[in-house]
Amino acid sequence: MVPAGQALSIPTSMLVGCYPAANGRIFVPTYGTLLAAVSFDQTGTTRIGNYLLNHSFMRPGLVSVAVALVISIGLSKLLLS
Numbered sequence: 001m002v003p004a005g006q007a008l009s010i011p012t013s014m015l016v017g018c019y020p021a022a023n024g025r026i027f028v029p030t031y032g033t034l035l036a037a038v039s040f041d042q043t044g045t046t047r048i049g050n051y052l053l054n055h056s057f058m059r060p061g062l063v064s065v066a067v068a069l070v071i072s073i074g075l076s077k078l079l080l081s
Contacts, residue, residue, distance in 0.1 A: 020069055034057055
C-alpha cells in the first residue's frame with residue numbers, strides 16, 4: 001500500500017502514521033484470540049452478535065485504533081519533519 005500512497009502524493013509522515021489503521025482484525029470476528037475469549041467466557045457477557053460487524057470487541061478495538069492513529073501521526077510528524 002505504501003507505493004500506492006506515494007503514487008497518490010501522500011506525505012511519508014502520513015503514510016507512516018496511518019499504518020495502525022491497516023489492522024483489520026478487530027472488525028471481522030475471526031481472529032483466534034477473539035474467538036477464544038468468547039468461548040472461554042462463562043458469564044455470557046462476551047459474545048458475537050447476529051451481524052458480521054456486531055461483537056463485544058468492536059468499541060474497544062475502534063478506540064484503540066483511533067488512539068494509535070492520533071499518537072502515530074503525531075510522532076511521525078514530530079520525528080520525520
